[in-house]
Amino acid sequence: MTRRLALALLAGAASLAGCTVGPDYKGPPPLGAGAPPPAFVRADAAAVPTAAQTGRWWTALGDATLDLLEQRALAANADLAAAQARLHQARAGLRVQRANTLPSANVQGTYVHARLPGLSLEQDGDSSSRFDFYNDGLTASWEIDLFGGRRSVEAARAQAGEADAKLADVQVSLTAEVAQAYVSLRDRQRRIALGTQSVSLGEQALLLGQQRLDRGTATRGQIEQARQQLDEARAQLVPLLTQRDAYLDELATLLALAPGALDAELGSAASAPLPPREVAIGDPAALLRNRPDIRAAERELALQTAKVGVADAARFPAIKFMGIFGLGGTSPSDLVDPGKLTALLAPQISWSFLDFGRNRAKLSQAEAVRDEAEAKYRTAVLAGLRDAEGALARFRDQRLIVADRARALASATTAADIAAQRERAGTATKIDAADAERRRLSAESGLAAEEAALTAAFIGVEKSLGLGWS
Template sequence: MRRLSSCVVLAAGLATACTVGPDYGGPPRSPGAAAYARAADAAQPGPPLARWWTALNDQTLDALIARGLAANPDLAAAEARLRQARAAVRLERANGLPNVNGSAVYLHARTPGLAIGQNSGDQNGSGQTNQNGSGDGAQTLDFYNAGFDASWEVDLFGGRRRAVEEARAQAGAAEARLADAQVSLTAEIAQAYVNLRDVQRRMALADAAVTSRAQLLQLVEQRFAQGTASRLDLVQARNQLSSSRADATPLVAQRDAYLDALATLTGSVPGTLDASLAAGGALPLPPPRVAIGDPASLLRRRPDIRAAERTLAAQTAAIGQAVAAQFPKISFMGMVGLGGTSPSDLVSTDSVFALIAPRISWNFLSFGRNHARIAEARASRDEAEANYDAAVLAALRDAEDALARFGARRQTVAALARARGEAQAAVDLSAQRFAAGTATRIDLLEAEQRRIAADQALDQATAQLTGDFIALQKALGLGWGAA
């Protein structure tokens, strides 16, 4: 028992040994600028809104995103991968603890007897007795055993600790990928919803254009019958009506595609949302001012950067595991149990047996394998660092590009809004002249056609502006939690 206690003390001392390999010191890159270079005139400092879609003030969109976050299958798969990674952390922690097994054995053996003194009879003179009284010379043995066995490899150089460190980092990367999936999902739902409202609005304007062109054709046909319009005027009016009808035809297919996209993004079969969304609605507009924060907060917030950083931490820990593998390993194996040739021995303290066996193994002659594994781990770590730097640069570029597009689109929308106002003023003047008898109805219908075209251009640019707002929020890494 004294020797067993000494071994336990020795194992406890070895458990506090060193941890080889490089320690992770955090992400290597930080932005050089304190503010964005291409901040739009609508941007403002301060923390951005985590649930950014609420700034669009559309309750239908809010409900769709909530439904998607709860039922999207891709998001459910990312959540399952996160649970797997967290379970791997618990497994690596458990691998550093002793492995204890309980066992119970019953052994029955029958062996042939030995032929001794065949010419003079057997030892007891009977010729037919053995250990259990059988008459054929065979011997039988019963053995009973119950106990525990344990094995434990001492983490002498920190290989197990590095494995736990790597598993934790991988779990952090899985959590960041889940957040990145949420960012992408919220942006996709919002963009599909904006596209749906845009195409529904364009369908209404296309119907208005077809109606106006049909009225214009009727007037040209009347004038042609009266000889006041040429055949060229008639052919052009018919061509314009055919073109308007052709423009309206594919819009129905686009609307159905966006409805199906919203259904699948929210975890439903296509057609589920047709009844609730087919009626149409107003196109959501971005707020006049948008908080964007700064590049430093972007790097802390964007999930893809966080995932790349956690991957770098995991690869750094993997170097320590490779380094620890080239040093000696110390393990202990022990057994404690009760046993004997009868069932009563299982409860008898006189039949206790104990065994402890320390073992040292060292693959010192690996012919370069250990050094190759270390070199491979260091190269993987360098790759992860390069991927992290690339993720940082890509994130900064995404934010700058999104800000530039958002600012330019605002100016485009403002110019088209002025053009639409001028087109409406022309319709009003044409209506006044028509009422006064100084303009024909054809002049009024042509003015209305120009106003409808201005409406179409403005609506399309407005939808693109909202889409640029969505892209900006995605570039800022929003949509997964608190900013």
């Protein structure tokens, strides 16, 4: 009778195992008025709607040094290592949840000494029974999640997906930060070189002015003006030197190195790389698929939806089976007697039906957390779209600024050439030619700064699209 009851419980549990409670996750919710448009509205002709590659976008800048720095950062960065560790934790948690749905077996030895009142097996007048039980063999247990079903596994799978998306988000931020720091470093190095030339010209102009003053062909006011220009040129050089060192240290930190470790390697001046003529940006729908923070928000919504099912299942009965199979009996010698084969099956049913609304409150709490996750997903979508549109607008407008700066440099170069020709012809002084050359250097420095800003805007576009992970 007991065996039939156990088998009946097992069959009933198997038939109820499919009765999973809680909502089924059907993907991210419709966005309604916040749905993305078919194409980005702030893009210009340089931003083409072809599909963007999610991986090594920085190679489009054509700078071998930057490529190497990105590779080293992806291999050594501490924040990235921490995100990878969190992903490993989440994946291990998924394996644990999957294993929890299956029976477990252990090898163990058991000794039981029992006294059972009301049951007499001995003829000594005692109304209770005392006996010893020895067993060695296998113990097995299986807790059947009748109503939670696959919800715990669904939650663990969504959590692993969220950790994966957050790892990708760290990669996106890291690659953008490395590229931005590198471009800023090259910009400062180039402008330091130009500023040094400007200081040299100012020193020459001051020396020539002093000579003219000594000959009586210049005024004290002209000398003070030349000295003022020289001091301003020197003052403008100082913050550039400070910023250069700061970007060297930032790059070293991103590569998990001590400050100053890259000074010798990157100390030689070089121009900042320029973005390609055309930039593939895809469309807003692709942004929702590629951008890691949006994918992480969607996986968080899936996680909290599964947890609603887990909370709902806690209101229903649970069944657990425990069994022992091995050799044993009432004496230690039975542990090695093949004829003393023993088997024990102990089904257990538990149901917290009287909890004064505790489980119902936990279910309401889980549903509220799920609603919060849905609202955060919608916010993440709108923030991602706004970020991308803003980055595209900055890239578009910066291209116009660079064009204006290039024309200004062309005019300043022409003016400097004319002044040099006049100086050689004797119709202009060396001071006039030096002033014209200094203005040309200033225009070139301005163009260098705006070109670096253009590359920074390109980096911003790639980051806003969620690119830089693989």
